[in-house]
Structure formats: structure tokens, C-alpha cells
Amino acid sequence: MxxxxxxxxxxxxxxxxxxxxxxxxxxxxxxxxxxxxxxxxxxxxxxxxxxxxxxxxxxxxxxxxxxRVKVVADESGVTVVNIARKRRLAWAEILRVNLRPGDPWVFLDLSDGTSQPALGIQPGIARQRAIADAKALRALTEAHSGSSALPHEPKS
Missing domain, CATH: 1.20.5 (Single alpha-helices involved in coiled-coils or other helix-helix interfaces)
Incomplete structure (x- = not known):
């Protein structure tokens, strides 16, 4: 654990x-x-x-x-700034934060069934930093959404 x-x-x-x-x-x-x-x-x-x-x-x-790419999290939600587009998301809209092996950046699974790339967290040059940032964003999402849409490890 x-x-x-x-x-x-x-x-x-x-x-x-x-x-x-x-x-x-x-x-x-x-x-x-x-x-x-x-x-x-x-x-x-x-x-x-x-x-x-x-x-x-x-x-x-x-x-x-x-x-200019970045992901900004505040009390009311997350702002994703990608190359050509900026999108504001409420915490409740984000169901899951994904950074799978081989992914070029984080993907946010949204409540409308779509996925939003978040280029502000990318493992290209600084892999460990990107993993830590993805975990932090995942923890923030879980804490602010009120639901746990992510699988958790069983407690021993």
C-alpha cells in the first residue's frame, strides 16, 4: 500500500x-x-x-x-491551457486523471463521455515530475469531486 x-x-x-x-x-x-x-x-x-x-x-x-501549456487548479476547478485552446472545467466534470505508460501527456476523462488532453503535465523530459504532478492532480480531483471514480488500492 x-x-x-x-x-x-x-x-x-x-x-x-x-x-x-x-x-x-x-x-x-x-x-x-x-x-x-x-x-x-x-x-x-x-x-x-x-x-x-x-x-x-x-x-x-x-x-x-x-x-504556454499548463494546468491550473483552484478551489472551483481546473483550467487546461493547451496549444490552441483554453478550457475551464469544474471539479465535478472530471471523473478520472490518466497518465498511462506511453501517454504523451495527461488525459482527463470527463462526465460528458469525452477525454480532455492536458498538455501541461507531460512525461517527455521530466518523467518523475510528470508522474508526481499527475498524482497530485488526481488527489485534488478526488478530494474536490466528492466521489472516488478512480480505483483505490485495498487497505490492509
Whole structure:
């Protein structure tokens, strides 16, 4: 039998920290390199330079969108911020928090029969951190939903 996961203090934000740092750093480097090339190439006209800089800015913007993913839990529910969409869920809407072996991120099984991906908890670079975050979100869901939709280990 394992000890129950302690509940984190609310509000709490779960996000892939290392992945975020890598994405934002790569975005800045790409923008600086492309902009630097645009400014250093003398044969480029103003329109070409603008196009280079715009391309670097778009690359940074896309990587920043990838880096914005998070899951925020507070007293009234959970806000899931993914790449293109933000969704607010009440605690009662979340039936189960899943992070199975091989999953790229956490999935939330919802009361309407659908599943919501939560990219803010992903085991890519920091697997143990993602597992701990998933357990914490699962414990919060169980504590706030008033039901236990997740299987529990038998008490001895």
C-alpha cells in the first residue's frame, strides 16, 4: 500500500518546466539568428529583410504557443491551457486523471463521455515530475469531486 498523495495548496499550476525553457530558448535563438542573417546580408532589400525578421518572429511565436501549456487548479476547478485552446472545467466534470505508460501527456476523462488532453503535465523530459504532478492532480480531483471514480488500492 502506498501513502496517499498529499494535496498541494491551491491554486497550483502544473507545467512542463524544462520543456518550456528549451522551447523558449530555441525560439529566441532562432529569432536572433534569422534576424541577424537578414541584417548582415547586404544584398537583401528592405522587403527581404522584413520577410526574414517576420519569419523569425513567427517561429518564435509558434514555439511560445507550444511553451504556454499548463494546468491550473483552484478551489472551483481546473483550467487546461493547451496549444490552441483554453478550457475551464469544474471539479465535478472530471471523473478520472490518466497518465498511462506511453501517454504523451495527461488525459482527463470527463462526465460528458469525452477525454480532455492536458498538455501541461507531460512525461517527455521530466518523467518523475510528470508522474508526481499527475498524482497530485488526481488527489485534488478526488478530494474536490466528492466521489472516488478512480480505483483505490485495498487497505490492509
Amino acid at each position: 502506498t501513502d496517499p498523495t498529499p494535496l498541494p495548496a491551491l491554486p497550483v499550476t502544473f507545467r512542463p518546466g524544462r520543456t518550456r525553457v528549451i522551447l523558449l530558448t530555441a525560439g529566441v535563438v532562432i529569432f536572433v539568428v534569422i534576424s541577424g542573417v537578414a541584417l548582415l546580408l547586404e544584398q537583401l532589400g528592405p522587403g527581404d529583410r522584413f520577410t526574414f525578421i517576420l519569419t523569425g518572429a513567427l517561429c518564435f511565436w509558434f514555439l511560445a504557443r507550444l511553451a
